[in-house]
Amino acid sequence: MCTYSDCQERRGWACAYTDMTGRKCNSWWCRRHIQFIERTPFCPRHASVIRALAPTANTIFEIKNRPAVDDRALPLAALVAEDVDKDVTELVRRRYQNRKDVTIARDRTVRQTWSGQKEVAWERSWAALKSQGYLIRIAVRVAAEEPDIVQLLIGNTVVFKDVPDWITRRREGESPDHADTIRRAPFLRACRRPTAGRSSRRHRRRSTAR
Numbered sequence: 703m704c705t706y707s708d709c710q711e712r713r714g715w716a717c718a719y720t721d722m723t724g725r726k727c728n729s730w731w732c733r734r735h736i737q738f739i740e741r742t743p744f745c746p747r748h749a750s751v752i753r754a755l756a757p758t759a760n761t762i763f764e765i766k767n768r769p770a771v772d773d774r775a776l777p778l779a780a781l782v783a784e785d786v787d788k789d790v791t792e793l794v795r796r797r798y799q800n801r802k803d804v805t806i807a808r809d810r811t812v813r814q815t816w817s818g819q820k821e822v823a824w825e826r827s828w829a830a831l832k833s834q835g836y837l838i839r840i841a842v843r844v845a846a847e848e849p850d851i852v853q854l855l856i857g858n859t860v861v862f863k864d865v866p867d868w869i870t871r872r873r874e875g876e877s878p879d880h881a882d883t884i885r886r887a888p889f890l891r892a893c894r895r896p897t898a899g900r901s902s903r904r905h906r907r908r909s910t911a912r
């Protein structure tokens with residue numbers, strides 16, 4: 703029977719997702735609830751994983767580093783990053799618009815990173831670069847061990863950490879609405895905080911110690 707809650711349909715497809723370790727999802731979904739990508743059936747969660755990683759591959763079969771079957775962190779990171787992409791890009795661009803020596807760079811997809819010593823996390827970032835390095839780097843990160851919590855990083859400092867309710871609603875199948883703009887405002891406000899945050903203070907301390 704279809705895995706979707708309350709769906710009684712008995713005909714359908716198994717999700718074709720296989721992770722790096724060879725584990726398969728194999729959950730069953732009917733015609734209405736399965737999603738096809740390049741003619742391959744995926745459950746809703748794994749369809750979003752594949753879509754999030756697809757921009758770096760020519761075909762979905764080329765996608766390496768596929769997260770674990772039960773990883774929920776990547777789809778959340780991808781959804782939030784996509785949602786704030788336009789605003790954060792604009793924010794970084796506006797801050798450095800008069801600087802000819804500055805390049806704005808943004809990740810096209812989420813990528814795997816490490817949170818702490820060995821915890822896997824998924825992250826997408828926006829940055830302003832000069833030849834010597836970053837002027838600012840803003841990242842949306844979700845750690846695999848806290849798959850419902852979105853972290854916002856400026857440099858290496860977590861400046862905001864929250865369960866994003868505007869996304870929670872969407873994960874439950876509701877469509878985005880106008881109120882989403884208000885709901886994500888605190889998140890974008892955190893992005894606007896002055897770059898001279900804790901990381902530069904730490905840097906100053908380190909330089910006076912020398």
Ligand SMILES: [Zn+2]
Nearest residue numbers: 704709732735
């Ligand atoms: Zn169904």
Ligand SMILES: [Zn+2]
Nearest residue numbers: 717727745748
């Ligand atoms: Zn699946």
